[in-house]
Amino acid sequence: xxxxxxxxxxxxxxxxxxxxxxxxxxxxxxxxxxxxxxxxxxxxxxxxxxxxxxxxxxxxxxxxxxxxxxxxxxxxxxxxxxxxxxxxxxxxxxxxxxxxxxxxxxxxxxxxxxxxxxxxxxxxxxxxxxxxxxxxxxxxxxxxxxxxxxxxxxxxxxxxxxxxxxxxxxxxxxxxxxxxxxxxxxxxxxxxxxxxxxxxx
Numbered sequence: 001x002x003x004x005x006x007x008x009x010x011x012x013x014x015x016x017x018x019x020x021x022x023x024x025x026x027x028x029x030x031x032x033x034x035x036x037x038x039x040x041x042x043x044x045x046x047x048x049x050x051x052x053x054x055x056x057x058x059x060x061x062x063x064x065x066x067x068x069x070x071x072x073x074x075x076x077x078x079x080x081x082x083x084x085x086x087x088x089x090x091x092x093x094x095x096x097x098x099x100x101x102x103x104x105x106x107x108x109x110x111x112x113x114x115x116x117x118x119x120x121x122x123x124x125x126x127x128x129x130x131x132x133x134x135x136x137x138x139x140x141x142x143x144x145x146x147x148x149x150x151x152x153x154x155x156x157x158x159x160x161x162x163x164x165x166x167x168x169x170x171x172x173x174x175x176x177x178x179x180x181x182x183x184x185x186x187x188x189x190x191x192x193x194x195x196x197x198x199x200x201x
Contacts, residue, residue, distance in 0.1 A: 005036045008059045012111050015057065015083060019134040026125045033117040039104045045086070046102040052091035054112040058084050061108020064178055067100045076181035079105075079174065081167055086110075089140070105174050156185045157193050 009031055016022050016030070039045060045063065046052055056063075063086050065077040077100050080086040088098035092115045122129050154162070160183055163170060170179060171194075180190040
């Protein structure tokens with residue numbers, strides 16, 4: 001897999017400016033603290049108990065954040081796809097061990113951002129600070145609240161259709177058991193939902 005940092009860096013830049021304008025000078029500072037990484041399907045990016053050091057931007061590929069309880073049951077916390085940021089925000093901010101692991105569900109290409117240096121840049125550059133605030137507001141306030149409401153107010157079929165509207169090819173890329181766990185249902189329930197939707201087409 002050929003890693004082209006300039007090309008992939010442009011993808012990251014487009015993601016940044018979708019939240020807030022970034023000056024050329026500030027972007028140069030960001031480019032100085034990133035590196036491109038390829039990761040194979042099944043590899044662990046962040047291990048439960050490890051202290052996170054980087055924010056990971058998924059250029060292409062798919063990842064899942066999962067929690068393993070004491071009896072060994074596994075629950076998917078999040079699924080991350082192309083264009084998403086992945087990582088343990090709590091572990092990054094508090095520099096405490098992560099409560100979950102992150103695994104590649106596909107061969108993936110990531111851009112890793114050194115979090116410590118990134119935080120220093122945020123406090124030194126208003127445009128990067130504006131991006132950070134806008135990102136947190138959209139992803140950790142608005143979308144988090146919408147997801148919490150959907151779990152209470154929407155049935156499993158509605159949640160699955162909402163996921164498909166955002167990622168139409170997700171069922172072709174990710175095993176159904178991971179999608180079911182993400183939706184908070186069993187694989188059997190998801191199979192029933194999919195069969196019902198196919199009949200209705």
